[in-house]
Each structure stands twice: as C-alpha cells, then as structure tokens.
Amino acid sequence: MKLICSCESLKGETMRRVWRISLEFSAYYLSFYLCRYSVLPLLPSIAAEVGLSYGQLAASISMLYAGYALALTPSGLAAAAVGAWRLLLGSAAVTVLANLLLALARDWITISLLLFVNGLAQGAAWPSLMQAVAVEFRGSDVDYVVGAMLTAALFGPSAAFLLASLVMYVANWRVAFVASAAPLAALSPVIAAGRRGRRGEPRGEALGAVKRLAIWLLGMAYACHYALLRGLLSWLPTMLVEVEGLEPPTASLLSGAVPLASACIAVVGALLSRRTSPWSVIALSFAAAALLTTYSLATGLSAAVATAVILALSLSEWLYFTQLPQLLPPREVGLASGLVDTLGYAGSSLGTMLLASAVEGKCPAGAVLIPLAGLSAAVALRLRGPGGDMDFRRRRVC
Structure with a gap:
C-alpha cells in the first residue's frame, strides 16, 4: 500500500512539474x-x-x-x-x-x-x-x-x-x-x-539528423502541410470578402477565429495519435485535405472548403515536432527541428503563390498536388519499418 501511494505521489508530482514547465x-x-x-x-x-x-x-x-x-x-x-x-x-x-x-x-x-x-x-x-x-x-x-x-x-x-x-x-x-x-x-x-540543466546538455556531433532520410520525409510532409495551412489562411480574408461578399472587418474577425478552432483540433489529433500512430494521423489529415481540394475542382475553391482543409490539417499540427525528442538523441533534436521548420517556411512561401491561382479560380491544380505530395511523404514515414535509418515505431534511437 505504501509503495502504491508512493508511486501515485511521484506521478502526481511529475505531472505538476510537467504542467508548470509547459x-x-x-x-x-x-x-x-x-x-x-x-x-x-x-x-x-x-x-x-x-x-x-x-x-x-x-x-x-x-x-x-x-x-x-x-x-x-x-x-x-x-x-x-x-x-x-x-x-x-x-x-x-x-x-x-x-x-x-x-x-x-x-x-x-x-x-x-x-x-x-x-x-x-x-x-x-x-x-x-x-x-x-x-x-x-x-x-x-x-x-x-x-x-x-x-x-x-x-x-x-x-x-x-x-x-x-x-x-x-x-x-x-x-x-x-x-x-x-x-x-x-x-x-x-x-x-x-531555473534552467533545466540537471541532466546536463549533450554536446557533440548533431549532423546525424541530416543523414536520416526520415527527417527529410518529415520535412517534406511539413512543407506541404504549411503550404496549404498558411497559404489558405493568408487568402481566407480575401475569399470571404470577394467570394462571400462580407465586409473586411467581419472577414478579419471570422478568419481570426479559425486558428482558435485549429488549436482545439490539434489537441484531438494528439490524443488520436496515441491510439494509432502520429504518422497515421498525418496521413489522415492529408487524405482529408486531398479529398476536399479535389472536390473544389468541380465546385471552385470556396471559403468553406478552405476552412475545412485548414481544420483537417490541424489534426496533425503538433505531431511534426512532438515526436522528434522521443525518437532522436537529444543532440540531434535541435538540428532536426530547425531543418523541418525551415522546410515548412519554404513550403509556406511556395504555397501562398501556388494557391493564388486557385483562389482566382484559374488553376486549382496546385491545391490538389500539395496535399497529395504530403500524403505520399506521410505514407512513406508510416511504412518505414525496423531496419531503416530511423525506426519511427520505436522510442528513442540512441
């Protein structure tokens, strides 16, 4: 009984510390x-x-x-x-x-x-x-x-x-x-x-992250994710004004509410990833985005479809980075995070330009190709089994 109480007390103390540091x-x-x-x-x-x-x-x-x-x-x-x-x-x-x-x-x-x-x-x-x-x-x-x-x-x-x-x-x-x-x-x-240096900071070679094909696949998926998410969010106020006929202040207010809904959906995606796998959730979010943007080929890219795509992609919003500390040696996490984020920003810039033609109704092909490219990267991550340069089905690779 004392052992059980001790374990429960330790667990409670650990969670309080996690929430405080969070x-x-x-x-x-x-x-x-x-x-x-x-x-x-x-x-x-x-x-x-x-x-x-x-x-x-x-x-x-x-x-x-x-x-x-x-x-x-x-x-x-x-x-x-x-x-x-x-x-x-x-x-x-x-x-x-x-x-x-x-x-x-x-x-x-x-x-x-x-x-x-x-x-x-x-x-x-x-x-x-x-x-x-x-x-x-x-x-x-x-x-x-x-x-x-x-x-x-x-x-x-x-x-x-x-x-x-x-x-x-x-x-x-x-x-x-x-x-x-x-x-x-x-x-x-x-x-x-209050720096958290009690375990010591590992120094040494971090270039191992660059040599892992899975990191580049993850970066490719994140680039596609950001290309659609940030691209559509950038154009959403314009679509609400020019397509839906709303006043600019109203369009701005509604557009600002979308990231709040995205934050809630990101929590759902994180919980779902524990029951399946993060890579399955990433693939699911891209599959939903691909279906929605393919549907827009027939109907035109509306503000409603753009919002639905943003919310679908929000399922995987956290997962590109929450897995890196669990799967890589600590000394490689900083470089891997920087590399994935860099590719994401490159995708964001490219996506805003590609989606301009879709917003204008001229060439919606880019709005379909981006989620499909991301889906292929997510599937490749999911299929990489034991023996690869990084096994995403295991915990930390040291």
Missing part, C-alpha cells in the same frame, strides 16, 4: 512572438512618420522572415555545439536589443537591418527550446510541453496585435516596440535562474 516554456515562447510580430501593427505609423513607401516596408518585413528562415538550421547545429540554454538566452538578449533599437530607428536601412537581426535571433529560439525539451523530458511528457509551446505560437500574432493596439492608444509606435520587448526581457532572468 506554462513557463509556452509563456517564454509567446514572448518571442511578441517581439517577432510587433512590427506588423505598427507599419502604418512607421510609414507616416519615417516617410517610407509600402514597397520599402514590404522589403523590410521580408528581411525579418529571411533572417528567421536562415537561422533555423544553423541554430540547430549551434545548440548542439554550445548548449541549448546558452543559445536560447543569447537569442533572447539579441531579440530584446533589436526591438529596443527599432524604437530609435529613423531610416529604412536601419529598420531593415534591425528586423533582419531580429529574425536571426528569433530563428535560434525554436531549435534551442526543442533541444532543451529533448534533454529534460521523455515519452508523453514531450507532447504536453511541445504542444503548449505550439499553442502559444498560434496565439502569438494576435497577442502582438493586441499589445501594440493598447500601447498606441496611450503612446506612439516607438513605445510599442519597447513594450513588446518587455515580457521577454522580464522572463529571461527567471528562465535562466
């Missing part, structure tokens, strides 16, 4: 998002005061995203070489500094350069956090921690817009940059003081 990590990752998207709601004010054209602003924003995408994979290597926590806290310091300097910027070159540096620093955060999770957690605990961070990411843009709006009611856009950096600056010392 909250801490998700809040910390959300604070990075506040700094990443802080510039977007400020664009009209920056354009008016600094005297920039919308073309110049667009180029500056592109520098932010380019820096982020460029940093992801090298940061995975750096996290294995110098340690995830050192890289994470360093990226936080650079992010805060870049946002504070943006508050002082007075010309286009300075704004573009600081946004690029901000993107580079932000790109180091995700691989570092993933490697830190891989070192500290095992099994289903990873689902809670990584899922919490991904859920925070879904709310990140909305939180950044809300914070900037509140600040601009009482101050100007320069103060909004400072306010956006404040949560990250405040949380970093707290996170540093």
Whole structure:
C-alpha cells in the first residue's frame, strides 16, 4: 500500500512539474512572438512618420522572415555545439536589443537591418527550446510541453496585435516596440535562474539528423502541410470578402477565429495519435485535405472548403515536432527541428503563390498536388519499418 501511494505521489508530482514547465516554456515562447510580430501593427505609423513607401516596408518585413528562415538550421547545429540554454538566452538578449533599437530607428536601412537581426535571433529560439525539451523530458511528457509551446505560437500574432493596439492608444509606435520587448526581457532572468540543466546538455556531433532520410520525409510532409495551412489562411480574408461578399472587418474577425478552432483540433489529433500512430494521423489529415481540394475542382475553391482543409490539417499540427525528442538523441533534436521548420517556411512561401491561382479560380491544380505530395511523404514515414535509418515505431534511437 505504501509503495502504491508512493508511486501515485511521484506521478502526481511529475505531472505538476510537467504542467508548470509547459506554462513557463509556452509563456517564454509567446514572448518571442511578441517581439517577432510587433512590427506588423505598427507599419502604418512607421510609414507616416519615417516617410517610407509600402514597397520599402514590404522589403523590410521580408528581411525579418529571411533572417528567421536562415537561422533555423544553423541554430540547430549551434545548440548542439554550445548548449541549448546558452543559445536560447543569447537569442533572447539579441531579440530584446533589436526591438529596443527599432524604437530609435529613423531610416529604412536601419529598420531593415534591425528586423533582419531580429529574425536571426528569433530563428535560434525554436531549435534551442526543442533541444532543451529533448534533454529534460521523455515519452508523453514531450507532447504536453511541445504542444503548449505550439499553442502559444498560434496565439502569438494576435497577442502582438493586441499589445501594440493598447500601447498606441496611450503612446506612439516607438513605445510599442519597447513594450513588446518587455515580457521577454522580464522572463529571461527567471528562465535562466531555473534552467533545466540537471541532466546536463549533450554536446557533440548533431549532423546525424541530416543523414536520416526520415527527417527529410518529415520535412517534406511539413512543407506541404504549411503550404496549404498558411497559404489558405493568408487568402481566407480575401475569399470571404470577394467570394462571400462580407465586409473586411467581419472577414478579419471570422478568419481570426479559425486558428482558435485549429488549436482545439490539434489537441484531438494528439490524443488520436496515441491510439494509432502520429504518422497515421498525418496521413489522415492529408487524405482529408486531398479529398476536399479535389472536390473544389468541380465546385471552385470556396471559403468553406478552405476552412475545412485548414481544420483537417490541424489534426496533425503538433505531431511534426512532438515526436522528434522521443525518437532522436537529444543532440540531434535541435538540428532536426530547425531543418523541418525551415522546410515548412519554404513550403509556406511556395504555397501562398501556388494557391493564388486557385483562389482566382484559374488553376486549382496546385491545391490538389500539395496535399497529395504530403500524403505520399506521410505514407512513406508510416511504412518505414525496423531496419531503416530511423525506426519511427520505436522510442528513442540512441
């Protein structure tokens, strides 16, 4: 009886710790998002005061995203070489500094350069956090921690817009940059003081992740996933206005509700993956997307079909990253996460362009080919059995 009570007490204590760290990590990752998207709601004010054209602003924003995408994979290597926590806290310091300097910027070159540096620093955060999770957690605990961070990411843009709006009611856009950096600056010392380094951070060769064919297949599936998900979400407000005839504020409100529904469905997908396998859920989400987009060949791509595709793909939203800490040596997780995320961003850019023709009703073929390509990658992952370069049916490969 004492042994049973002891085990139950230990399990309860472990779960409390998992939930506490999930909250801490998700809040910390959300604070990075506040700094990443802080510039977007400020664009009209920056354009008016600094005297920039919308073309110049667009180029500056592109520098932010380019820096982020460029940093992801090298940061995975750096996290294995110098340690995830050192890289994470360093990226936080650079992010805060870049946002504070943006508050002082007075010309286009300075704004573009600081946004690029901000993107580079932000790109180091995700691989570092993933490697830190891989070192500290095992099994289903990873689902809670990584899922919490991904859920925070879904709310990140909305939180950044809300914070900037509140600040601009009482101050100007320069103060909004400072306010956006404040949560990250405040949380970093707290996170540093309670760093989870008790097991030690593995150092050494991380390139093994690049040599695993399964990682590239997973990245291909994620690229297709993001191409459809972000591509359709980007075009959804336009479709609601031009096809459904809604007013822009109403279209914006309805479009903003879709990510909230996606977050709920992602939880369902994570629970479903425990009864089947994550790769089966990924394949199921792509199969549903393929059927819906094939149906749109006959009816045209409507806002309702686009929303259904987004929600179907949301089933697998968490699964591309929750499995990596369970299946790879900790030293390889940062690089694998950075590589998969890089491919996802490449897919997002490509998908937005491909889906433009589908939205216009000219050539919907891209809306069908993308989920089919992702389905083939997911099936390949599912079929890779024992003996492959990574066996996805087992737990950690060391």
